Amino acid sequence: MGQPKRVALISGASRGIGAATAREMGRRGYHVVVNYRNSAGPAEAVVDAIEQDGGSAQAARADVCDGGQVADLVGKVYAEHGRIDALICNANTVNPSFLPFAEVAWEAFAEKINGELAGVFHLSQRVLAVMREQRSGRIVFISSTAADHIGMAVAHSTAKAALNTFSRHVAGVGAQYGVTVNTVAFGAVRTEASGGAFQEDLEKYLTDRSVLARLVEPEDAARTVALVADDHFGAATGQLIRVDGGFDVLDAQLGRLAGFFS
Numbered sequence: 001m002g003q004p005k006r007v008a009l010i011s012g013a014s015r016g017i018g019a020a021t022a023r024e025m026g027r028r029g030y031h032v033v034v035n036y037r038n039s040a041g042p043a044e045a046v047v048d049a050i051e052q053d054g055g056s057a058q059a060a061r062a063d064v065c066d067g068g069q070v071a072d073l074v075g076k077v078y079a080e081h082g083r084i085d086a087l088i089c090n091a092n093t094v095n096p097s098f099l100p101f102a103e104v105a106w107e108a109f110a111e112k113i114n115g116e117l118a119g120v121f122h123l124s125q126r127v128l129a130v131m132r133e134q135r136s137g138r139i140v141f142i143s144s145t146a147a148d149h150i151g152m153a154v155a156h157s158t159a160k161a162a163l164n165t166f167s168r169h170v171a172g173v174g175a176q177y178g179v180t181v182n183t184v185a186f187g188a189v190r191t192e193a194s195g196g197a198f199q200e201d202l203e204k205y206l207t208d209r210s211v212l213a214r215l216v217e218p219e220d221a222a223r224t225v226a227l228v229a230d231d232h233f234g235a236a237t238g239q240l241i242r243v244d245g246g247f248d249v250l251d252a253q254l255g256r257l258a259g260f261f262s
């Protein structure tokens, strides 16, 4: 009998960055738990794609903002597999609205902050308890370079900045049990979530300011996340890795997104 498969739990893996990451982790030999909230059909399609690539996976419904549902999800995965080796906190729990501060309602601002943090809080607290027993594990949070962009989308930026700080707290705790915790902050990635915002002129604006002259594709994002979750990255924890097509390099010289959105 071979070694039992390592298990990766990926939140919000029915589409976008999460789906691409699920497929990449499947190719790397993990059994993948493809979490989703509503999209059962697309989640099953991701499972099928992983199986067609020769891997194994299962779809698992849970609203990661709901502590009870997260407890059930993590409990079920652990009962079935006896381990969770990698947790990727990716779910885009509240779509960002691209509104400047003067136009944002408090309710929308609070909803974004609350949704972003609830989705990572419950999952990482529950899974860290499992990893504590195992004395090993990798947690990767998915953030955004928007955390540093003033004037772009105030609620989204503030939520991701809070996530970046939160991730360092989890890293501090996880280190005691041999668990590493890192955060990957992406620039613009072409997914359904960003699709609405990427009119042609914004896409041109973004690619013109990327030294690589391109957006980040979900597959680029997936490979980065898989690398950060890999044991070869095991000497790093509490780190924020920016992947933005080199947008940042020119952005510092040419001015910020504020000019576009305000």
Ligand SMILES: NC(=O)c1ccc[n+]([C@@H]2O[C@H](COP(=O)([O-])OP(=O)(O)OC[C@H]3O[C@@H](n4cnc5c(N)ncnc54)[C@H](OP(=O)(O)O)[C@@H]3O)[C@@H](O)[C@H]2O)c1
Binding pocket: 011, 012, 013, 014, 015, 016, 017, 018, 035, 036, 037, 038, 039, 040, 062, 063, 064, 065, 089, 090, 091, 092, 093, 094, 119, 142, 143, 144, 145, 185, 186, 187, 188, 189, 190, 191, 192, 193, 194
């Ligand atoms: N796209 C970008 O340009 C970009 C840039 C930087 C960072 N990011 C970050 O990357 C992550 C993924 O973004 P994306 O663009 O790939 O998003 P997306 O295409 O909108 O996909 C979102 C995924 O999250 C799931 N989801 C939403 N709420 C959930 C909940 N409460 N519980 C469980 N699953 C939930 C969705 O499942 P259902 O369909 O079932 O609801 C879906 O699978 C997010 O954290 C986002 O902030 C994205």
